[in-house]
Each structure stands twice: as structure tokens, then as C-alpha cells.
Amino acid sequence: MALNARLEIRQGQGLVVTPQLQQAIKLLQLSNVELEAFVEAELERNPLLQRDDPEPAETAEAPEAPAASSDELEFSDTSTAKADEAMDAEGDDRFADDPCAGGPPLTDWSRAGSGKATDLDDDAYDRALRRELTLSEHLTLQASQAGFTAAEAGIAQVLIDGLDEGGYLRLDFDETAERLGCSPELIETVLLKCQGFEPCGVFARSVGECLAIQLKDRNRLDPAMQALIDNLELLARRDLSALKRVCGVDDEDLRDMIAELKALTPRPGAAFGGEPAQTVIPDVHVRADPLGGWRVELNSDTLPRLLVDRRYHAQVQAGSRSDADKVFVADCLSQAAWLVKSLDQRAKTILKVASEIVRQQDAFLAFGVEFLRPLNLKTVADAIGMHESTVSRVTSNKYISTPRGVFELKFFFTAAIASADGGAAHSAEAVRHRIKQMVEGEGRDGDVLSDDRIVELLKEAGIDIARRTVAKYREALRIPSSVERKRMLKAG
Known part of the structure; x- marks a missing residue:
């Protein structure tokens, strides 16, 4: 050829x-x-x-x-x-x-x-x-996986935006509540969840609260340590005699407690990568x-x-x-x-x-x-x-x-969840909140709802959702399965 x-x-x-x-x-x-x-x-x-x-x-x-x-x-x-x-x-x-x-x-x-x-x-x-991710980006990612309702997710983002470079919260709750049109109690509830995010100690409103969050995470926040945190000004003045009195400990215990405090991070957000705020x-x-x-x-x-x-x-x-x-x-x-x-x-x-x-x-x-x-x-x-x-x-x-x-x-x-009757869609956060309310009401009548039953109740309310989605939302909310909840009710 x-x-x-x-x-x-x-x-x-x-x-x-x-x-x-x-x-x-x-x-x-x-x-x-x-x-x-x-x-x-x-x-x-x-x-x-x-x-x-x-x-x-x-x-x-x-x-x-x-x-x-x-x-x-x-x-x-x-x-x-x-x-x-x-x-x-x-x-x-x-x-x-x-x-x-x-x-x-x-x-x-x-x-x-x-x-x-x-x-x-x-x-x-x-x-x-x-x-690297900035502190704000890292916390926003955690908030998206925390099972918040739509309102809670919005509040969480406002709290994240209110952090300084050290991870401390610099917001006035009453002013923020008035601006967002919600109660200060709801903001406090969201804040408590956010204080469980990593790095440990973020969302604190003072150095004492930051240290307390870290000690609580280590299961070391006993009354003596709480008294030490409440009197950090005495520690700054090196008034060890006064600290021993208010904490009710001896010299050796006080030295150990101070060493524990020194091992904590007073500015948890500062170690994060990213650009200056x-x-x-x-x-x-x-x-x-x-x-x-x-x-x-x-x-x-x-x-x-x-x-x-x-x-x-x-x-x-x-x-x-x-x-x-x-x-x-x-x-x-x-x-x-x-x-x-x-x-x-x-x-x-x-x-x-x-x-x-x-x-x-x-x-x-x-x-x-x-x-x-x-x-x-x-x-x-x-x-x-x-x-x-x-x-x-x-x-x-x-x-x-x-x-x-x-x-x-x-x-x-x-995010949105389709309506079962063809009406307006429901936000995913609102559906998760509804599931949470259903589970919280189980102990009142002694009945434990299975995932299938939750799907049926949601469809009756006009929310079209699959069973696997209910299971995913339940796990995101850290709610045990119906079998585990039955055991807990019997044990309680």
C-alpha cells in the first residue's frame, strides 16, 4: 500500500x-x-x-x-x-x-x-x-456537619464571623439577637455546640472560659481547677498563698495545677494557617x-x-x-x-x-x-x-x-427537601430540626420511632424524604438508632 x-x-x-x-x-x-x-x-x-x-x-x-x-x-x-x-x-x-x-x-x-x-x-x-484552611473556613466546615437547623446554622456563621484571630468571640449577645431577630437563649445554645469544635477552646469569651473549655475536654475541670481559673489575677501576681486558700489545695497540688494550665493554649485560633484577619x-x-x-x-x-x-x-x-x-x-x-x-x-x-x-x-x-x-x-x-x-x-x-x-x-x-404534596420545598435544616423534635418527644408516651415511622410522619406533614436520608440526618444529629433508644428508655 x-x-x-x-x-x-x-x-x-x-x-x-x-x-x-x-x-x-x-x-x-x-x-x-x-x-x-x-x-x-x-x-x-x-x-x-x-x-x-x-x-x-x-x-x-x-x-x-x-x-x-x-x-x-x-x-x-x-x-x-x-x-x-x-x-x-x-x-x-x-x-x-x-x-x-x-x-x-x-x-x-x-x-x-x-x-x-x-x-x-x-x-x-x-x-x-x-x-491551609483559615480558622473561619475550618469552623464553617464543622458547622456544616453539626446537624444545625437553618436558624442555628445562620447563627453559627454569625458567631464564626465574630471571632478574632485568637479564636475569641467578640460579640454582644443582646445586640446580635436583636439584629438576627432571635432570642439570646438560642444564640447561647448554638454557642455551646460551637464550643465543642476544634481547635479546642475556640468561641470563648474570656481567657478563663477558653482554659475551662480545654480542661473540660480533658475531664480535668474539677472544683479546685475552676477556682484557680476564677482567680487568674492572683496567679498573675504570683500570690500563691491566696491561691492555695481559695482552691483548698497544698503546695504540691497547686504546682501541678499551674503546670496543667501552662500546657493549655490561651489562643487556640492563632495556630491556624491563613491570612491575617x-x-x-x-x-x-x-x-x-x-x-x-x-x-x-x-x-x-x-x-x-x-x-x-x-x-x-x-x-x-x-x-x-x-x-x-x-x-x-x-x-x-x-x-x-x-x-x-x-x-x-x-x-x-x-x-x-x-x-x-x-x-x-x-x-x-x-x-x-x-x-x-x-x-x-x-x-x-x-x-x-x-x-x-x-x-x-x-x-x-x-x-x-x-x-x-x-x-x-x-x-x-x-439545602432543600422536596414537598410531598407538590408545595414549597423545605430546607434540610428545618427537616433535621423536625426529626430532632420527634425524637425528643419519644419519652413522653413511651413510644420509640423507627426511621421508617419518621419517614411516614414526615410525609404526612408534606415532606418527601427517603429512609436513608432520615438515617443520615439522625446520625448527623448524634441520635442513636431506635433499638439503642429503646434500651436507654428501659434502663432509665
């Missing part, structure tokens, strides 16, 4: 993920602190970029300002449908949405002469992917509208405003002599125009997503944490005509200021 070489021309379609598209996606998921750092770097690299001063130069081209509220902003989905379909088919949604689409590429970056200057500074982004600056503000409903506005303080200096571009372009100089100047112009457009589109996308979340969770804003509704990324994405991956990126590291406090946008997403 002879082998022949021949030249063929074929036409086909393919999806090209340009550097611009990759950078636009990364811009969307940056926090406002990371975005500011990126913008500062671009201002240093690109001579055609300027900050938008209150009185910009007449020859400069400023981006159109994003609207202040959801009522004033016309939203338009600029995603590339073919790109979504192609990426979904490949099973990879990393580049499924192009927040900056809507026109042809500003330049062909594959042949740009200054590619390094156009790349997003990935160092901070890559470090974030490689670093930073003040949370909300990306979005929510205020009650005098005419009813809620007014959603972008925080203008977190929005970098840039413009392209057209006059300087004309001067530099006129003075360019070599082809390399002209390519460089043209590339700087395209980068500047792209960044201005991308920042504007990023702001509109954040506002669009935040407005839908507020619409879905208006009951929480009006009545408190116990009225959080089941919500997922798909519900929001379908409502606003965007891809789930875009909504996920928008809600990462973005915060919203509400009358009930500042929350991360992901705070408002809770």
Missing part, C-alpha cells in the same frame, strides 16, 4: 478560551481587596490607564457608571451560549460564562508582543489555592425602601473606576517609529479598554445576582434567621438567565450589608 502526502482544507468550529476570557472569569471571583491590588498593578503596567477622578480630562474615555440599584439597572445576559454548551459537553464549567462577551476580541492576544503585562497576577490567586467591606448594600420592599445598591467605595487616556495614546502612537512600538501601544489600548469594560460588567453582574438573592430571601430580612428559605445556585441562575458557575463565582468572597448585619452571599444558600 503506497503512502501519499496531500494537502486538505477542512472547515470546523471550536471554542477558543482566550486570555481575555480567562482573566475576565478570574476578575469576577476576586474579592474587593484582591481586585484593588490587581487594578493597582494594571495602573503601574499600562500608561494608558488612569483613575476616574471627579473631574476627568475631556479627552479621556470613561466607562459608563453602573446603576445604583436594581430598580435603575437594565440587566442583560452577555454570556456566550455556544461556549456554555461546549463546556458542558466537556464536563468542565470553568469557562462556561464570559462576563465580558458581547463583541469581537479587542485584539489578537496570541501574537501580542507584551504578553506578560497582560496576564492577571496569579500569585495571590495560586497562593490562596495552595494555602481583615475588616469585611461589603460589596452590596441592602436598605428598606420607603415604598416597600428592599433597595439593592452597589458599594461605590469598592468599585475601582478607570478610564482610558485617549489623548496620551494619540501622542504615543504618533511618536511610534518601529512596528514593535506600534504593536505595544495598540496592545496597551486594547488591554485598557478591556479592563474598563470588564469592571463595569463585573459590577452589573454582582448587582444582578445580589438583587435576586435579596428577592428570594426577603423573609429573612423582614422576620429573622428562622425564615431563611431553601435556595441553591441553580434557582438564582435560572431566574437571572446566567450559568451556575457564574453565580458561584459572584457569590465567592462577596459580602452584602443588610439591616441584620453583613453576610457573605453564600450565607443565603441552604
Whole structure:
């Protein structure tokens, strides 16, 4: 069989993920602190970029300002449908949405002469992917597995956000309860559960309480040790005689007790990896509208405003002599125009997503944490005509200021259980709370509910749930099986 070489021309379609598209996606998921750092770097690299001063130069081209509220902003989905379909088919949604689409590429970056200057500074982004979990992330993961109800889960997240870098809780309970619309007793109940999280000693409100939590975990919190913790000021003054009297111990016992205290960790959160704590600056503000409903506005303080200096571009372009100089100047112009457009589109996308979340969770804003509704990324994405991956990126590291406090946008997403009668879905946390109430009521009538019986009772209440899900929720709540509970009732 002879082998022949021949030249063929074929036409086909393919999806090209340009550097611009990759950078636009990364811009969307940056926090406002990371975005500011990126913008500062671009201002240093690109001579055609300027900050938008209150009185910009007449020859400069400023981006159109994003609207202040959801009522004033016309939203338009600029995603590339073919790109979504192609990426979904490949099973990879990393580049499924192009927040900056809507026109042809500003330049062909594959042949740009200054590619390094156009790349997003990935160092901070890559470090974030490689670093250890922060204390907040570690505790949030534990809270998600603690079997909290929807209300308790929300309170737990507020408590986590109220920790300092040492792991101490710096919140006023009465003020927090009023803000969340719940009782201080409920916050105290959630706090006691959170004080069982690792590292041991977190969520304490004082050094004494921190040490007591650790001693209790070691089963060493006896009356003498409690007396020592209650009189730490005597220990600080080295008044050992007074300590022996209040603790009722001799010299040897006191030395052993002090040695035990020294083996504890007074700042349990400080040993955790992560970045220094930073003040949370909300990306979005929510205020009650005098005419009813809620007014959603972008925080203008977190929005970098840039413009392209057209006059300087004309001067530099006129003075360019070599082809390399002209390519460089043209590339700087395209980068500047792209960044201005991308920042504007990023702001509109954040506002669009935040407005839908507020619409879905208006009951929480009006009545408190116990009225959080089941919500997922798909519900929001379908409502606003965007891809789930875009909504996920928008809600990462973005915060919203509400009358009930500042929350991360992901705070408002809770799992759902389908309704047996086709009505509104139930949150998973609410179902777990109902199971817990059923089990707590068993001792009153002497009957112990099996998992199958719990499934039947839930279906009668309009909650469609599988037996294995009931078993999973029961185990998450640390509730023994029905057989074990029967034995406990007989023994008790």
C-alpha cells in the first residue's frame, strides 16, 4: 500500500478560551481587596490607564457608571451560549460564562508582543489555592456537619464571623439577637455546640472560659481547677498563698495545677494557617425602601473606576517609529479598554445576582434567621438567565450589608427537601430540626420511632424524604438508632 502526502482544507468550529476570557472569569471571583491590588498593578503596567477622578480630562474615555440599584439597572445576559454548551459537553464549567462577551476580541492576544503585562497576577490567586484552611473556613466546615437547623446554622456563621484571630468571640449577645431577630437563649445554645469544635477552646469569651473549655475536654475541670481559673489575677501576681486558700489545695497540688494550665493554649485560633484577619467591606448594600420592599445598591467605595487616556495614546502612537512600538501601544489600548469594560460588567453582574438573592430571601430580612428559605445556585441562575458557575463565582468572597448585619452571599444558600404534596420545598435544616423534635418527644408516651415511622410522619406533614436520608440526618444529629433508644428508655 503506497503512502501519499496531500494537502486538505477542512472547515470546523471550536471554542477558543482566550486570555481575555480567562482573566475576565478570574476578575469576577476576586474579592474587593484582591481586585484593588490587581487594578493597582494594571495602573503601574499600562500608561494608558488612569483613575476616574471627579473631574476627568475631556479627552479621556470613561466607562459608563453602573446603576445604583436594581430598580435603575437594565440587566442583560452577555454570556456566550455556544461556549456554555461546549463546556458542558466537556464536563468542565470553568469557562462556561464570559462576563465580558458581547463583541469581537479587542485584539489578537496570541501574537501580542507584551504578553506578560497582560496576564492577571496569579500569585495571590495560586497562593490562596495552595494555602491551609483559615480558622473561619475550618469552623464553617464543622458547622456544616453539626446537624444545625437553618436558624442555628445562620447563627453559627454569625458567631464564626465574630471571632478574632485568637479564636475569641467578640460579640454582644443582646445586640446580635436583636439584629438576627432571635432570642439570646438560642444564640447561647448554638454557642455551646460551637464550643465543642476544634481547635479546642475556640468561641470563648474570656481567657478563663477558653482554659475551662480545654480542661473540660480533658475531664480535668474539677472544683479546685475552676477556682484557680476564677482567680487568674492572683496567679498573675504570683500570690500563691491566696491561691492555695481559695482552691483548698497544698503546695504540691497547686504546682501541678499551674503546670496543667501552662500546657493549655490561651489562643487556640492563632495556630491556624491563613491570612491575617481583615475588616469585611461589603460589596452590596441592602436598605428598606420607603415604598416597600428592599433597595439593592452597589458599594461605590469598592468599585475601582478607570478610564482610558485617549489623548496620551494619540501622542504615543504618533511618536511610534518601529512596528514593535506600534504593536505595544495598540496592545496597551486594547488591554485598557478591556479592563474598563470588564469592571463595569463585573459590577452589573454582582448587582444582578445580589438583587435576586435579596428577592428570594426577603423573609429573612423582614422576620429573622428562622425564615431563611431553601435556595441553591441553580434557582438564582435560572431566574437571572446566567450559568451556575457564574453565580458561584459572584457569590465567592462577596459580602452584602443588610439591616441584620453583613453576610457573605453564600450565607443565603441552604439545602432543600422536596414537598410531598407538590408545595414549597423545605430546607434540610428545618427537616433535621423536625426529626430532632420527634425524637425528643419519644419519652413522653413511651413510644420509640423507627426511621421508617419518621419517614411516614414526615410525609404526612408534606415532606418527601427517603429512609436513608432520615438515617443520615439522625446520625448527623448524634441520635442513636431506635433499638439503642429503646434500651436507654428501659434502663432509665
